Amino acid sequence: xxxxxxxxxxxxxxxxxxxxxxxxxxxxxxxxxxxxxxxxxxxxxxxxxxxxxxxxxxxxxxxxxxxxxxxxxxxxxxxxxxxxxxxxxxxxxxxxxxxxxxxxxxxxxxxxxxxxxxxxxxxxxx
Amino acid sequence: xxxxxxxxxxxxxxxxxxxxxxxxxxxxxxxxxxxxxxxxxxxxxxxxxxxxxxxxxxxxxxxxxxxxxxxxxxxxxxxxxxxxxxxxxxxxxxxxxxxxxxxxxxxxxxxxxxxxxxxxxxxxxxxxxxxxxxxxxxxxxxxxxxxxxxx
Amino acid sequence: xxxxxxxxxxxxxxxxxxxxxxxxxxxxxxxxxxxxxxxxxxxxxxxxxxxxxxxxxxxxxxxxxxxxxxxxxxxxxxxxxxxxxxxxxxxxxxxxxxxxxxxxxxxxxxxxxxxxxxxxxxxxxxxxxxxxxxxxxxxxxxxxxxxxxxxxxxxxxxxxxxxxxxxxxxxxxxxxxxxxxxxxxxxxxxxxxxxxxxxxxxxxxxxxxxxxxxxxxxxxxxxxxxxxxxxxxxxxxxxxxxxxxxxxxxxxxxxxxxxxxxxxxxxxxxxxxxxxxxxxxxxxxxxxxxxxxxxxxxxxxxxxxxxxxxxxxxxxxxxxxxxxxxxxxxxxxxxxxxxxxxxxxxxxxxxxxxxxxxxxxxxxxxxxxxxxxxxxxxxxxxxxxxxxxxxxxxxxxxxxxxxxxxxxx
Numbered sequence: 189x190x191x192x193x194x195x196x197x198x199x200x201x202x203x204x205x206x207x208x209x210x211x212x213x214x215x216x217x218x219x220x221x222x223x224x225x226x227x228x229x230x231x232x233x234x235x236x237x238x239x240x241x242x243x244x245x246x247x248x249x250x251x252x253x254x255x256x257x258x259x260x261x262x263x264x265x266x267x268x269x270x271x272x273x274x275x276x277x278x279x280x281x282x283x284x285x286x287x288x289x290x291x292x293x294x295x296x297x298x299x300x301x302x303x304x305x306x307x308x309x310x311x312x313x314x
Numbered sequence: 315x316x317x318x319x320x321x322x323x324x325x326x327x328x329x330x331x332x333x334x335x336x337x338x339x340x341x342x343x344x345x346x347x348x349x350x351x352x353x354x355x356x357x358x359x360x361x362x363x364x365x366x367x368x369x370x371x372x373x374x375x376x377x378x379x380x381x382x383x384x385x386x387x388x389x390x391x392x393x394x395x396x397x398x399x400x401x402x403x404x405x406x407x408x409x410x411x412x413x414x415x416x417x418x419x420x421x422x423x424x425x426x427x428x429x430x431x432x433x434x435x436x437x438x439x440x441x442x443x444x445x446x447x448x449x450x451x452x453x454x455x456x457x458x459x460x461x462x463x464x465x
Numbered sequence: 466x467x468x469x470x471x472x473x474x475x476x477x478x479x480x481x482x483x484x485x486x487x488x489x490x491x492x493x494x495x496x497x498x499x500x501x502x503x504x505x506x507x508x509x510x511x512x513x514x515x516x517x518x519x520x521x522x523x524x525x526x527x528x529x530x531x532x533x534x535x536x537x538x539x540x541x542x543x544x545x546x547x548x549x550x551x552x553x554x555x556x557x558x559x560x561x562x563x564x565x566x567x568x569x570x571x572x573x574x575x576x577x578x579x580x581x582x583x584x585x586x587x588x589x590x591x592x593x594x595x596x597x598x599x600x601x602x603x604x605x606x607x608x609x610x611x612x613x614x615x616x617x618x619x620x621x622x623x624x625x626x627x628x629x630x631x632x633x634x635x636x637x638x639x640x641x642x643x644x645x646x647x648x649x650x651x652x653x654x655x656x657x658x659x660x661x662x663x664x665x666x667x668x669x670x671x672x673x674x675x676x677x678x679x680x681x682x683x684x685x686x687x688x689x690x691x692x693x694x695x696x697x698x699x700x701x702x703x704x705x706x707x708x709x710x711x712x713x714x715x716x717x718x719x720x721x722x723x724x725x726x727x728x729x730x731x732x733x734x735x736x737x738x739x740x741x742x743x744x745x746x747x748x749x750x751x752x753x754x755x756x757x758x759x760x761x762x763x764x765x766x767x768x769x770x771x772x773x774x775x776x777x778x779x780x781x782x783x784x785x786x787x788x789x790x791x792x793x794x795x796x797x798x799x800x801x802x803x804x805x806x807x808x809x810x811x812x813x814x815x816x817x818x819x820x821x822x823x824x825x826x827x828x829x830x831x832x833x834x835x836x837x838x839x840x841x842x843x844x845x846x847x848x849x850x851x852x853x854x855x856x857x858x859x860x861x862x863x864x865x866x867x868x869x870x871x872x873x874x
Contacts, residue, residue, distance in 0.1 A: 302785060
């Protein structure tokens with residue numbers, strides 16, 4: 189089944205099976221299948237992927253900024269294998285929970301070094 | 315950023331700085347002088363009328379002291395600022411000198427009168443406050459006459 | 466009955482939450498300079514925001530996702546990024562202006578210099594954003610903001626010449642020695658104040674925070690079609706009171722304190738205290754909304770977890786953006802720029818980014834993918850397109866008018 193990458197996949201919101209946000213589809217990873225046709229094998233999430241896709245000076249700036257803000261210099265984007273996609277509606281719903289995927293480095297770092305140090309960080313939503 | 319880009323940026327910054335410096339120190343032309351004079355007169359007139367209304371409200375028990383203090387202070391600053399901007403320009407011809415001779419005494423008097431109001435208010439001196447309000451309106455009218463002539 | 470109560474509460478909150486520092490400054494200054502001749506601009510602006518907020522609320526209620534979340538999907542990442550940059554910059558500066566308004570209100574009560582209050586206000590803003598429940602925050606500041614109705618009361622207690630006011634409103638031309646340039650500038654400012662960009666982002670994200678679904682479409686429409694116009698009425702009351710007191714004297718309004726003077730004259734100390742409380746509630750509430758909008762736009766562009774309905778540790782990047790935004794707003798104030806002047810600049814900035822905000826809403830509200838058969842009908846689309854034309858005109862005219870008139874000088 190063919191998928192219009194630009195229309196149906198790119199820049200869509202990715203949610204896990206519980207409806208939690210995972211990120212946007214910043215880029216896709218393609219591979220050439222045995223029949224010679226390109227297939228989407230994975231979704232790539234992260235500002236590095238977005239920056240590369242935007243291209244030009246703007247894109248380099250986005251990935252560069254993300255790279256500098258990250259605790260790990262220029263980390264790889266999060267890779268979500270295509271097989272994990274359960275549904276494609278107005279957003280992309282995965283079949284797994286968010287904690288099965290690698291966590292965005294920036295989120296983890298900020299939580300550990302900043303948010304968790306402020307009292308009340310785990311107080312119930314709202 | 316390449317060295318050439320940096321050099322270009324520096325040149326632009328220096329250029330703008332130089333132009334600003336020139337623009338602010340060159341002698342004003344008549345139009346600019348008149349506009350600054352008109353703004354100063356308007357600010358002074360506004361300040362006097364606001365002070366009058368506010369002090370009136372205080373005397374009539376219609377406003378609280380901290381509010382009145384703040385509004386009077388703001389009025390005083392705005393008159394001082396506008397007057398300062400006007401005084402900073404040097405007249406270069408007869409018309410400008412004429413304007414300066416007409417406006418400067420008005421502005422000085424406005425600053426003095428506002429000072430009286432502010433002092434009376436700060437000292438909680440009701441009779442002095444009542445006294446200090448009286449010359450405000452006539453002075454504002456004289457500034458209005460100036461504005462009519464030059465506005 | 467309980468439903469009616471909930472809807473009424475929503476409407477009251479929308480009324481009280483409508484006015485922010487931009488509305489206060491633009492309406493008070495315009496009233497002093499032009500009488501109520503510019504009242505028609507406020508009416509046009511209020512209708513505009515009603516049209517678009519209804520769309521934004523519908524998108525959020527039906528698709529479960531706020532408008533900005535969908536901008537990147539529909540318009541692409543490049544356009545989305547430009548949109549983000551423009552919106553975020555203006556929103557953060559507006560946040561600064563709102564906090565400045567809070568500090569000015571506190572100065573009026575204590576006569577302590579407003580800059581000394583800025584750190585306090587910034588800290589308080591951050592605490593509320595960190596801990597207070599979304600709904601609680603909205604309700605408290607929205608309902609408190611309702612006290613601005615004191616300006617309507619004052620209008621009746623002042624020696625208001627109603628026929629003269631009507632005469633000014635129905636002859637929308639600059640009087641006295643005002644010219645079309647300053648008239649145009651204030652029209653732009655008033656329009657931008659009524660159609661504040663952050664408002665629709667906030668409204669649609671707020672709908673998701675409060676978990677609206679199609680059942681809540683009625684609430685959404687009630688808030689928009691009853692709440693916003695009545696809120697607009699409060700703005701007009703600000704314009705009318707300064708029109709009655711300052712316009713005949715040919716005095717310009719330049720400070721927040723002056724804006725409250727008509728109420729002091731009409732209603733005395735109690736009225737004045739209520740008016741200042743109203744300023745406080747309106748600006749603090751708006752500071753919350755702009756802060757959250759800043760967070761929403763960035764988080765939604767990048768796809769991060771966002772929202773006050775999540776625990777802070779589950780939306781770390783979102784909360785850091787909130788903190789950074791409050792900080793940047795506070796820094797803007799620490800440049801000692803006059804908060805009123807800052808407000809005027811942010812209004813011009815808002816006018817310029819209006820198309821960035823409203824075009825995506827029109828696009829998304831027509832998308833069957835998200836709205837099914839609840840897409841825009843012909844009326845919504847006609848009005849939407851009409852306003853888009855007006856918005857483009859305003860956006861193009863804003864900066865030239867600002868330069869030409871020296872920020873309305």
